[in-house]
Amino acid sequence: MDYFLELEDVLLTFSPHEKIEKFRTFYDKFLKDDYIMDNSYEPVFHKEPSYSSFLNVVKPMKLPKISNFKSIDGKKYLIHTIMHIEYSAIDLALDAALRFKNLPKQYYKDWLEVASDEIRHFLMLEDLLSQLDGKYGDYPVHKNLFEALEKTQDNFLKRMAAVPRYLEANGLDQNPKIMEKLNSNKDEFNEKILEVLKIILQEEVDHVRKGDIWYKFACELENVEPEETYLKIIEEVFPGATTRKMDLNFSARKEAGFSCDELKKLSKKENCN
Numbered sequence: 001m002d003y004f005l006e007l008e009d010v011l012l013t014f015s016p017h018e019k020i021e022k023f024r025t026f027y028d029k030f031l032k033d034d035y036i037m038d039n040s041y042e043p044v045f046h047k048e049p050s051y052s053s054f055l056n057v058v059k060p061m062k063l064p065k066i067s068n069f070k071s072i073d074g075k076k077y078l079i080h081t082i083m084h085i086e087y088s089a090i091d092l093a094l095d096a097a098l099r100f101k102n103l104p105k106q107y108y109k110d111w112l113e114v115a116s117d118e119i120r121h122f123l124m125l126e127d128l129l130s131q132l133d134g135k136y137g138d139y140p141v142h143k144n145l146f147e148a149l150e151k152t153q154d155n156f157l158k159r160m161a162a163v164p165r166y167l168e169a170n171g172l173d174q175n176p177k178i179m180e181k182l183n184s185n186k187d188e189f190n191e192k193i194l195e196v197l198k199i200i201l202q203e204e205v206d207h208v209r210k211g212d213i214w215y216k217f218a219c220e221l222e223n224v225e226p227e228e229t230y231l232k233i234i235e236e237v238f239p240g241a242t243t244r245k246m247d248l249n250f251s252a253r254k255e256a257g258f259s260c261d262e263l264k265k266l267s268k269k270e271n272c273n
Contacts, residue, residue: 001029003108004041004098011094012044014053016087016136020119023094027112043099045153049146050091055084056140063142066178069185076134078178079193083125083136085171086200088145089118092163095149100156107217110210117203124196132189151237157218161233164211166241168204172252175201205256212257227262242266 006026013019029035049057066081068074093115097108126136148167152159179197182190219226235242245268253263254272263272 001026001035003030003035003037004043004101005038006035007094007098008041008044011091011098012050014050016051016122019050019090020123023090023115023119027116030108030112037101039101041101043101043153046095046146046150049088049143051084051087051141052143055137057143058140060142060144063140069181069190070187072132075189075193076129076132077139079125079129079132080134080136080139081141082178082197082200083122083129084141085145086118086122086125087136088143089168090115090122092145092149092167093118096159096163099153100159103156107214110214114207114210117207121196121200121203124199128189128192128196131192148237157215157222157224157229158233158237160211160215160218161230162237164208165215165230166234166238168211169208169253169256169258171204172201172208172249172256173247175204176249201252205252208253208256216257227259227265230262231265 006029010019010022010026013022051057064077066074066078069078093111097111097115100107129135129138145163145167148162149159152162175197179194179201182194182197215230216226219229231242242265246266248263248267250263250267250272254260260272264270
């Protein structure tokens with residue numbers, strides 16, 4: 001198979017389940033080394049996310065807060081919100097594996113593995129939502145993750161900084177807060193949500209670690225210092241990101257490759273314990 005053309009077809013497929021089936025076929029061929037990479041491929045540039053045809057996309061400020069963890073509707077909205085993050089993350093991983101050429105094979109292997117994990121997370125959440133008679137598309141969504149993809153389409157260094165090392169790393173901070181609220185509102189179904197979130201958190205640490213490795217690889221390619229360059233990039237892509245105090249999951253971020261100095265700068269704290 002032609003690696004780039006087939007992966008592009010997967011990424012641009014609108015239907016979630018059709019996309020997943022196409023990915024599984026593609027990934028099986030990749031793992032069997034049944035592909036060629038034609039580096040004359042010119043990557044597609046995105047104008048709209050692949051989900052824009054079937055989801056109601058609104059500005060983030062128009063979305064309600066996740067607050068009710070006891071009602072059926074509150075549970076459905078929570079699951080739907082996380083599902084959308086995971087579905088967006090599928091596209092982010094696929095795009096990372098598609099867009100940037102002439103990199104070591106391990107790079108493509110890593111991001112296809114991430115895509116496979118995100119698909120599994122999406123399907124676990126979809127199963128939970130279906131148990132509540134819900135489906136993907138029942139609630140409006142935002143496109144913040146797609147906008148980060150869009151802003152970094154032409155720059156490998158920026159992509160590795162802005163997506164795995166910023167957006168996915170933020171997920172390491174937020175996931176435990178949601179789990180804490182679920183633990184405070186325990187019932188049989190919230191226990192099911194908690195089990196899925198534990199799996200997602202554990203595997204997202206590995207995703208951020210992969211991003212950390214390839215971000216530092218990109219820094220070496222461009223001969224730039226990683227930590228100050230990171231702060232500069234995230235401020236450029238996400239204005240205000242470096243000025244606000246961030247409540248960080250220090251242990252997970254350290255495991256994923258962040259240094260103590262970085263964590264102190266991001267959290268505005270004097271230590272990183």
